Structures are given as C-alpha cells and as structure tokens.
Amino acid sequence: MSTDLMPNRFTPGEATIPLRETELIARRDNVLGSSYRLQYRRPVHFVRGEGMWLYDPDGRRYLDFYNNVPSLGHCNPEVNAAMAEQASRISANTRYLEPRLVDYAERLVGTFPQELNRVVFTCTGSESNDLALRIARLVSGCEGVIVTSHAYHGTSAATAMVSPNLGDAVKLSPAVRMVSLHGPAGVSEKQAAAFFEEQVRSAIADLNRRGIGVAALLFDSIFSSDGVWVDPPGFIAGGVKAVREVGGLVVADEVQPGFGRTGKNMWGFELHEVVPDLVTLGKPMGNGFPIGAVVGRKASMDRFGAAARYSNTFGGNTVGIAAADAVLTILYRDRIKEHAHVMGERLRAGLEHLAIRHPGVRGVRNAGLFFGIDIGLDGTGAAGRRAMALEIVNLLRDDGVLISTTGANEDTLKVRPPLVCQAEHVDRFLEAIENALKKAAAPV
Amino acid sequence: MSTDLMPNRFTPGEATIPLRETELIARRDNVLGSSYRLQYRRPVHFVRGEGMWLYDPDGRRYLDFYNNVPSLGHCNPEVNAAMAEQASRISANTRYLEPRLVDYAERLVGTFPQELNRVVFTCTGSESNDLALRIARLVSGCEGVIVTSHAYHGTSAATAMVSPNLGDAVKLSPAVRMVSLHGPAGVSEKQAAAFFEEQVRSAIADLNRRGIGVAALLFDSIFSSDGVWVDPPGFIAGGVKAVREVGGLVVADEVQPGFGRTGKNMWGFELHEVVPDLVTLGKPMGNGFPIGAVVGRKASMDRFGAAARYSNTFGGNTVGIAAADAVLTILYRDRIKEHAHVMGERLRAGLEHLAIRHPGVRGVRNAGLFFGIDIGLDGTGAAGRRAMALEIVNLLRDDGVLISTTGANEDTLKVRPPLVCQAEHVDRFLEAIENALKKAAAPV
Numbered sequence: 001m002s003t004d005l006m007p008n009r010f011t012p013g014e015a016t017i018p019l020r021e022t023e024l025i026a027r028r029d030n031v032l033g034s035s036y037r038l039q040y041r042r043p044v045h046f047v048r049g050e051g052m053w054l055y056d057p058d059g060r061r062y063l064d065f066y067n068n069v070p071s072l073g074h075c076n077p078e079v080n081a082a083m084a085e086q087a088s089r090i091s092a093n094t095r096y097l098e099p100r101l102v103d104y105a106e107r108l109v110g111t112f113p114q115e116l117n118r119v120v121f122t123c124t125g126s127e128s129n130d131l132a133l134r135i136a137r138l139v140s141g142c143e144g145v146i147v148t149s150h151a152y153h154g155t156s157a158a159t160a161m162v163s164p165n166l167g168d169a170v171k172l173s174p175a176v177r178m179v180s181l182h183g184p185a186g187v188s189e190k191q192a193a194a195f196f197e198e199q200v201r202s203a204i205a206d207l208n209r210r211g212i213g214v215a216a217l218l219f220d221s222i223f224s225s226d227g228v229w230v231d232p233p234g235f236i237a238g239g240v241k242a243v244r245e246v247g248g249l250v251v252a253d254e255v256q257p258g259f260g261r262t263g264k265n266m267w268g269f270e271l272h273e274v275v276p277d278l279v280t281l282g283k284p285m286g287n288g289f290p291i292g293a294v295v296g297r298k299a300s301m302d303r304f305g306a307a308a309r310y311s312n313t314f315g316g317n318t319v320g321i322a323a324a325d326a327v328l329t330i331l332y333r334d335r336i337k338e339h340a341h342v343m344g345e346r347l348r349a350g351l352e353h354l355a356i357r358h359p360g361v362r363g364v365r366n367a368g369l370f371f372g373i374d375i376g377l378d379g380t381g382a383a384g385r386r387a388m389a390l391e392i393v394n395l396l397r398d399d400g401v402l403i404s405t406t407g408a409n410e411d412t413l414k415v416r417p418p419l420v421c422q423a424e425h426v427d428r429f430l431e432a433i434e435n436a437l438k439k440a441a442a443p444v
Numbered sequence: 445m446s447t448d449l450m451p452n453r454f455t456p457g458e459a460t461i462p463l464r465e466t467e468l469i470a471r472r473d474n475v476l477g478s479s480y481r482l483q484y485r486r487p488v489h490f491v492r493g494e495g496m497w498l499y500d501p502d503g504r505r506y507l508d509f510y511n512n513v514p515s516l517g518h519c520n521p522e523v524n525a526a527m528a529e530q531a532s533r534i535s536a537n538t539r540y541l542e543p544r545l546v547d548y549a550e551r552l553v554g555t556f557p558q559e560l561n562r563v564v565f566t567c568t569g570s571e572s573n574d575l576a577l578r579i580a581r582l583v584s585g586c587e588g589v590i591v592t593s594h595a596y597h598g599t600s601a602a603t604a605m606v607s608p609n610l611g612d613a614v615k616l617s618p619a620v621r622m623v624s625l626h627g628p629a630g631v632s633e634k635q636a637a638a639f640f641e642e643q644v645r646s647a648i649a650d651l652n653r654r655g656i657g658v659a660a661l662l663f664d665s666i667f668s669s670d671g672v673w674v675d676p677p678g679f680i681a682g683g684v685k686a687v688r689e690v691g692g693l694v695v696a697d698e699v700q701p702g703f704g705r706t707g708k709n710m711w712g713f714e715l716h717e718v719v720p721d722l723v724t725l726g727k728p729m730g731n732g733f734p735i736g737a738v739v740g741r742k743a744s745m746d747r748f749g750a751a752a753r754y755s756n757t758f759g760g761n762t763v764g765i766a767a768a769d770a771v772l773t774i775l776y777r778d779r780i781k782e783h784a785h786v787m788g789e790r791l792r793a794g795l796e797h798l799a800i801r802h803p804g805v806r807g808v809r810n811a812g813l814f815f816g817i818d819i820g821l822d823g824t825g826a827a828g829r830r831a832m833a834l835e836i837v838n839l840l841r842d843d844g845v846l847i848s849t850t851g852a853n854e855d856t857l858k859v860r861p862p863l864v865c866q867a868e869h870v871d872r873f874l875e876a877i878e879n880a881l882k883k884a885a886a887p888v
Binding site: 006021024025027028031032033034035036037038039043044045046047048049054067069070074075077080083084087088089090091092093094095096097098099101102105106109117118119120123124125126127130131133134137155156157158160166169170282283288289290291294296301302304305306307308309310311312313314315317319320 | 468478479482483487488491492493498511513514518521524528531534536537538539561563564569570574575577599601604614726733735745746749750751752755756757758761763764
C-alpha cells in the first residue's frame with residue numbers, strides 16, 4: 001500500500017502503456033508537480049465528454065460510473081449555456097450589488113431546514129470545509145475537531161490536517177480526534193448508535209482533558225472515504241448531542257453526498273434527521289464550474305461575520321452563480337433526486353442478485369446513487385480483498401467502465417454515476433461488473 | 445477604523461441609498477453570511493460589464509480602475525469563447541490524461557526563469573498561498589513564516605493566520621513574524637535594503653530562539669496591501685538571502701502583481717532580480733474564471749509530492765485551463781505588458797503633474813498599471829489623511845470611477861485598471877481625480 005493510501009493509482013512500469021500515452025505521461029511528469037496522481041494501472045486519456053460517457057482520442061467510449069461532479073452529465077448543454085450567457089453579460093464580485101447572487105442564495109437556503117438560512121460562497125469543497133473550521137473555531141473559542149477514522153475533508157492546510165485518509169505523510173493536527181463508525185461486525189442498530197456516541201464522548205473527554213476543547217464534529221454525511229455508510233438512519237444522533245452539550249458545532253460535509261445524490265433527500269444529513277450548524281457544499285454544485293458554499297445558522301454566521309471579513313475573489317461571482325442556478329433548476333424540474341432513487345433501487349437490486357451468485361461480493365450499501373460494494377472472497381485476508389477490489393476496478397476500466405475504491409482497507413468499490421444515468425447504463429454496469437467479478441475470482 | 449481594517453466599506457445609515465438598492469441590501473443581509481462587505485458609502489450595483497466599463501441598472505456607466513481580475517477587460521469575448529468551446533467538449537480533471545493541461549503547463553512555466561519548472565493548479569489565490577505554505581513547511585520541516593506588516597495572503601485558515609491585514613479579530617499564527625518595509629522617511633535606497641534585511645534577520649533569530657524555525661519568507665512582490673511599494677529595485681535581496689541561509693523557502697505571491705500588471709515584467713519578483721522557490725498565482729490568470737497555481741522548483745515540488753498527494757477536484761480542469769490559455773495567448777499577442785507599461789507611464793506623468801498643483805497628493809508609486817497614490821494635506825494627522833483618501837474614493841465613485849484604498853493607514857489610493865485601458869481612460873481618470881481632489885481639499 002502506498003504511503004498516501006491511494007491504491008488505484010498509476011505506477012510507472014506496472015502495466016504496458018501505449019506510446020501516445022507514455023509520451024504524454026513523460027511530458028506531464030516533466031512539468032506538473034509530483035503531487036499529482038493518475039488513476040488506473042493504465043491511465044485513461046479523454047478528449048470528449050457527453051452525458052454518461054467519456055471518449056478517448058480513438059473514439060472509444062467509457063461509461064462514467066465514478067465522477068460525482070458532472071451530476072447532470074458531462075458537458076450539460078443547459079448549464080453551459082447559462083454559464084456562457086452570464087459570462088457575456090457580467091462576472092460581478094460580491095462587493096458590488098447584483099440581484100442574481102441574492103436570488104440564488106435565497107433559492108439555495110430554501111432547500112435546507114429553516115434554521116439553516118445564511119450562506120457564504122467559496123470556489124471548492126476544500127474552501128468550504130476550511131471556512132467551516134474557521135467559523136466553528138471562532139464561535140466555540142476552541143480548536144478540537146472530531147472526524148471519522150478515514151475521513152477526507154480537503155486539500156487546504158487546515159482541512160488536510162483533519163483528513164486521516166491522506167496517510168501518514170500528511171501531519172494530522174494535534175487538535176483532531178478520530179472516531180470509528182462501527183463496532184465489531186454483527187452489532188445491532190441500537191448498538192451502532194451507542195458505539196458511535198461512546199467514541200465521540202471519549203474524544204470530547206480527551207480534548208477537554210488537554211485544554212483543547214471542542215470546536216466541531218465534522219462528518220461527511222455518507223462517510224464516503226470510510227467506505228460509504230448509511231445505516232442505521234440516525235446512528236450519529238447521540239454523538240451530535242454530545243458535541244452540542246460542550247458547545248461544539250456540528251458540521252455536515254455535503255461536498256460528496258449533497259445535491260440529491262442520496263436519492264430521496266437533497267442532503268445526506270436528512271437521512272439521519274439531524275440539523276447541523278454548518279453545511280459545506282462543493283463538487284456537483286455547478287456541474288463542473290468551481291463553486292462551493294457554507295450554509296449555516298444565523299447566530300454562528302453573525303458571530304463570525306462580526307469579527308472577520310471573508311472576501312473570496314471568485315466565490316459568488318455571477319458566472320458560477322449562473323451555473324449553480326441552472327443546476328438547481330434542472331434538479332427540481334427533472335426530479336433528479338427522485339430519479340436517482342429509482343436508478344439506485346435498480347442498481348441495488350442488480351447487485352444484490354449478483355451477490356447471491358458471486359461470493360466475491362461481500363456487501364452492498366447505498367443511498368440513491370452513492371454505492372459502496374465490499375469485495376473479497378472468504379478466507380482471504382485484508383491484502384487479498386484489497387487486491388481483488390483493485391483488480392476489479394482495473395478490469396472494468398479495460399472494459400470501458402470507470403469506478404474506484406474506498407474504505408479503511410480500500411476493498412470497497414466506490415460507485416457514483418452522474419445522476420442522469422438511465423436503466424440501460426445501470427444494466428451495462430451490472431453486466432460489466434459481473435464479468436469483472438468472474439475474471440477476478442478465477443484462479444490465475 | 446473598523447476592527448477589520450476595511451475603511452472603504454458600506455455602513456448602513458451613513459449615506460442615503462435609493463430604494464431599489466435598499467431593498468436589495470435588505471434581502472442580501474437576510475441570506476448572506478455577515479462576513480460579506482459591500483464597498484463604498486453608497487454601494488454600487490452592476491448588471492453588465494464590457495471592457496473598461498461596468499453598467500448599473502439605469503445604464504449609467506462606471507470606469508473600472510480597480511478590478512485586477514478582468515485584466516483583459518470585462519466579459520472579454522475571446523476568453524469567453526475559449527471557455528464555452530472547451531466546456532462543450534470536455535471538462536476533464538487531472539487524474540485523467542488530457543493534452544491541453546500539459547500544453548498549458550508547459551507554456552506557463554516557460555514564462556518563468558528556468559529554475560521554476562513545475563506547476564500545480566488550484567482554483568484561487570488563497571488556495572495557491574495555502575498550498576505554498578504546506579510545501580514550504582513540509583520541505584523545511586519548520587513552521588515559521590515571515591510576512592510584511594500589513595500583508596494579505598488569503599482567506600483560508602492557514603493564509604488568514606499569516607495575514608495581519610485582516611485585523612485584530614482574526615488570530616495570527618504563533619509562528620508568523622511581521623517585518624516592516626521601510627525605516628524612517630528619507631532613508632537612502634541602500635538604507636532601505638539594509639533595514640529590510642535587518643528586520644528579516646531579527647525575525648529569523650526570534651523564530652529559531654523559540655524552536656519554531658523558518659519555513660518561508662512570503663511576500664507580495666508589489667506589497668499591495670502595505671501600500672504598493674516598488675523601490676528601490678532589489679531592496680528585498682538581503683532578506684531573501686538570510687531566509688535561504690537557514691533553509692527557509694522564498695515564496696513570491698504574484699496573485700496581484702502577476703501576469704504583466706507591473707508593466708515591463710511578467711512577474712513582480714523580476715523587478716527585484718530574485719528567483720523565488722515558489723510563486724503563487726491567481727486573480728487575472730483566467731480573466732475571471734477561478735484558476736490559480738503554484739509554480740516552483742523541481743526539488744521542493746518533488747519533496748512535497750513524494751509525501752503528499754494533492755488532488756484539487758476543480759484545479760486544472762480543462763475549462764479553466766482553456767480560459768487561462770486564451771489569456772496567455774492574448775497577453776503575448778497583444779503585447780499587453782508593454783502596453784501596461786506605456787499606459788502606466790502616461791498615468792504616472794499625469795499624477796505627478798497633478799501633485800505639483802494639489803498638495804493633497806503626497807506621493808505616487810507604481811509599476812506598470814499598479815499604483816499607490818498617497819493622500820493627505822500637510823499638517824493633518826493619520827486620521828485626517830485616511831478620511832481624505834476615503835472621501836476621494838467615494839467622490840470618484842459618485843463621479844463614475846472605481847478605485848479603493850490601501851496601506852498601513854489606508855491613506856493610499858489603490859489604482860489597478862484592467863490592462864487593456866487606453867489613453868482616453870487614463871485621461872478620464874486624471875480629470876476625475878483632479879475634481880475629487882479639489883472637492884476633498886475644499887473647506888466644508
């Protein structure tokens with residue numbers, strides 16, 4: 001396992017790469033910082049995108065079941081038209097009055113529980129989480145942050161320091177504490193909730209004992225990098241309550257689960273019936289345009305705003321707002337979350353059917369179109385399960401289907417198709433994964 | 445003075461505001477986080493932009509001599525066309541191969557001294573400075589950062605903590621040290637260099653004495669928020685040398701001065717004949733599209749990349765790259781920096797002429813089209829000078845010209861027109877500022 005915990009990465013020499021890509025990789029290595037990683041044993045090379053598909057220079061198409069930014073499909077023409085139209089009119093910043101910013105802000109907070117009625121715009125999910133940490137620390141007067149044991153919350157200095165998923169080489173903050181999501185296998189739903197609360201309470205006690213105090217419980221509401229965890233609904237409630245008792249803020253990171261991906265709900269936290277203090281947004285918000293936001297309660301936002309100005313040059317510029325506004329319009333007009341729910345049910349039924357026939361599928365978890373599929377044959381250890389998951393990801397890539405891995409042991413397939421996927425795409429994916437499972441399970 | 449040191453902000457009740465704007469401000473306050481600030485006593489309201497001009501809903505136009513993002517003019521049609529064309533083709537991320545990213549990266553590093561040959565893309569100047577701090581801290585193994593006494597380097601937690609310009613309410617890092625730019629007035633050029641070096645050496649000594657060590661000297665190469673300082677060329681060299689002696693990295697923040705604004709040079713640091721270890725980019729890079737970058741030496745980038753992956757979902761996406769590529773093409777094709785130099789000379793000559801007739805102009809500093817104009821009548825103290833500068837900014841706003849203030853006492857006018865400004869715009873600005881000076885200096 002690489003030090004940075006990204007098994008699905010390109011490693012030079014591991015596989016045979018065509019000359020055209022070898023040359024491009026060499027040029028890339030010669031000019032881009034080495035912190036860049038390519039995905040897959042044989043990296044993919046795309047020059048065109050449309051809806052669910054990405055095309056390589058030879059016109060071969062790949063079914064995208066991985067990218068959660070273009071939720072409304074690659075190169076969505078309506079979003080692009082809105083962006084182009086606004087770019088030709090004005091790209092205003094937030095220090096000038098412009099009605100479109102206010103119109104969209106009102107629409108956006110209207111999709112949240114009424115307590116969450118203030119918004120600040122950013123450009124990326126990392127900026128959103130970074131700002132949420134600033135707000136939580138200023139409001140609470142404390143530094144401590146509680147995250148899950150494999151959490152990823154961003155690339156900025158402050159968010160990377162609370163992202164154990166980045167691996168040993170990226171230093172964690174002395175003020176961060178990690179909590180496990182689940183106790184031993186086979187615990188009841190009630191036990192899972194108790195286990196989580198107990199972990200949070202013990203993190204709080206430790207932070208207080210050291211004089212650090214608690215600023216926030218920061219959690220991705222579908223626990224994407226912990227392996228995609230959904231059930232039991234409400235299992236985080238006790239932990240949330242414990243954090244609030246000591247004045248900490250509850251921050252839901254909706255950068256991945258937000259904007260309808262979880263199917264029935266617009267926001268992942270709704271599944272747990274928790275109303276956070278701050279909610280962070282990013283990725284699909286502009287279907288590819290760099291825009292994010294922090295939505296929160298007035299009291300916290302006012303407390304922060306009274307002390308600190310926050311001026312993000314590009315955050316809230318009207319071109320990004322136009323893209324985000326078009327996204328929100330389409331999400332509601334086309335009933336995208338309801339559609340994601342229906343497609344999620346179809347995919348889940350297919351995977352469960354597959355699990356009966358294929359011992360390599362150990363479990364399936366999902367909310368809407370965010371899936372975690374646990375991989376591994378009985379009797380193989382952690383390394384074997386991880387290797388099998390990685391093998392399936394690369395077999396699918398060679399078969400023209402894009403996914404990746406997640407989880408503590410990276411033996412869970414991470415499947416997140418654009419929300420506009422149709423039955424035919426789901427069926428194509430099921431066929432492809434069945435073939436990959438057969439090959440991966442066959443004796444070499 | 446407000447706690448956040450932003451005098452040129454809207455304060456409710458200070459001036460009479462038309463009903464349309466009052467209503468929009470009320471809606472805005474009811475949905476945006478209170479960390480937002482509007483500029484000017486009577487906020488401006490824009491619905492259209494074109495070239496050097498911004499238009500309010502009544503069609504009244506304002507000459508933009510302030511915004512340094514749309515360097516090639518508001519709503520530049522060529523940049524917008526490049527963006528729209530790429531958005532209709534593919535918005536690829538950096539984990540897939542795509543030639544356009546590599547092509548642009550090669551072009552971009554080609555504009556730097558040859559030692560600076562690696563690039564990592566971000567979405568904002570804040571993200572660029574934040575990443576530079578991460579790299580400098582990992583490479584040096586130390587935490588200490590030396591900045592100028594009124595520096596501003598961004599909105600992220602880590603950059604805000606090294607930005608004394610944000611005011612007392614935003615906590616500074618225990619690892620930051622501030623250095624003054626200039627000693628007492630009237631020192632020689634040689635003395636200015638010695639003064640800066642002495643300040644840096646004493647910051648280093650203090651950081652080492654406390655076991656914090658030195659990660660970086662981080663400086664905006666035109667010292668925008670310190671009041672726009674240019675002369676004497678090379679005055680930072682001794683400080684740079686001192687930081688390198690102890691293993692610290694030299695980071696030039698080119699978010700404001702970069703991409704030809706300083707006239708003769710593409711990058712502000714070139715004036716000082718210093719080759720930094722890392723250079724951070726943002727604002728005008730995509731003429732409004734959110735894109736930034738860190739350009740650096742291979743050794744530092746490799747050291748960071750070996751330990752840490754850096755995956756910025758939107759950073760380096762091909763739509764932003766297309767916008768940035770179009771910007772670079774136009775900058776060279778239309779000889780924009782040479783043009784900025786010529787227009788800067790015209791503006792400077794006009795201001796110097798004005799200074800002879802108007803005692804309110806105490807000094808003019810510039811490189812290309814980045815100007816600092818010191819304001820204040822003899823015998824008035826700091827508060828009087830600040831008030832006069834603020835009055836001029838607001839008189840200009842009412843006359844349809846946009847600028848703002850900067851500097852330790854915020855008594856310096858900050859003037860940064862888009863680089864495509866023509867002689868007629870310079871002359872219009874000179875006429876407007878002369879009128880404003882007369883009014884501001886007149887007894888009430």
